[in-house]
Amino acid sequence: MKKLIFSFLLSVACSFGALAQIQTPAASPEQTLTQSVGLSSVTVQYSRPAMRGRTIFGDLVPLDKLWRTGANKNTLVTFESDATVGGSPLKAGTYALYTVPSKDEWTVYFYTDTENWGLPKPWDENKIAAVYNVKAQSLDTSVESFTITIDKVTDSGAHLTLSWENMSVAIPFGFDTVSAVMQTIERTMNGPAAGDYYQAAVYFLNADKDINKAKTWIDKAIAMSEKPAYWYYRQKALIYAKSGDKKGAIAAAERSMELAQAAGSQDYVAMNKKSLAEWTK
Template structure:
């Protein structure tokens, strides 16, 4: 009995040590996912509140590097190459660091987004874009630090940073026209070789070999170097009863697979050629 009591006591003590108190965070984490034109943009940041404090020029000193939020540095992710404040920025994830001033802010997009707060050692080579934006006074107090998007057009939006009675707005430009034109041209050009390939595999699997043959021939014509296309061509021809055509397609697939050093397709083609009695 004493052993049992001791075991239970130790177990309860262990639970007490491992347990963690969960309470609301003073600067809660927020994530915004926004499509601007045709580009996916997301922002992840922590949101401190004023709580009666003077923010700019006091809690956040003027002309000093700021994490632009609380806790871990604010992160922004762009799904395409974009422009921020007229400066080009490659797609990817960046930390947003700022130097708030009385009349303007310096905004930096930093390629190392893994810092807790500001970097211990600042590296100018990691500044992917640096811009200056106007600091505008607004006729109200924004209690909780806020980042939002506004003023949408087909090709742009504003990234608004607001806190206390100050707003800094960054113009974001996205390649909507280019992406739309590429999409239109692709659709107007008709199905791609891969579209035909996918259709051919579907019709083969559903045993509609006539349609499968039509699509795989268009796929092969559009991309003659794809050994996996020729592999499916050989299987479809074999199912259609064209053994000579199947052997020819398999030999082409085998040759291309050997050049690509794809051992799996080399074996598959050799096995099929042996099965079909190829010489």
């Protein structure tokens, strides 16, 4: 009987041991970041090894040799739309990111085979979708964990920045935002609403496109609106001023200020006052 009980308790203990698992923090935790850029986006998935008192470049990461650019599975970069990297075209899709670090310059590879743990074996030159050489920058402060950020974001591009220890590189990439916007404008203008005309006019104003088209569209936006808002007239004033029609700009700014005052928008009142002071000199 004692043997039976002992056997039962032993089997229960073994079963519990099989189910229980000790969980500890990952040595190189995963991170995913997504950044909107213009009408598109870029997503980065990578693991972040830490210095932990070690020398990184020239020791843990050899110089002038291919590096996985992170830890564990290969770092992935996904471009939602067709892009350019350092001016070279890159199709929309997901790529593995590999680099060859050196003291003064890094070589950056966007690689089509994304299912590698570490470096591809063998390395296939035919799978390189884009390659870019970028100058390395020295940092004043040390970066403990390998870090990828998306910086200097504009309507048409940004920088993919890699930083670790005392070194950083910034990889410029871009999207053809102007063409994308123009396509949406052309599609929408087949049956546009007031808001469509307004958005198209404001885009043309800010992107330094045909200002006369912008005038036509902002006028249509106001004409089609039952109660045009003060921000419609504010943009009309700016568009007319840019086109050289100062009289029209003043009239639109005065109307915008009147509507903004009634709506309690003191920011717009102040903006219009400032513009009127400039245009009535």
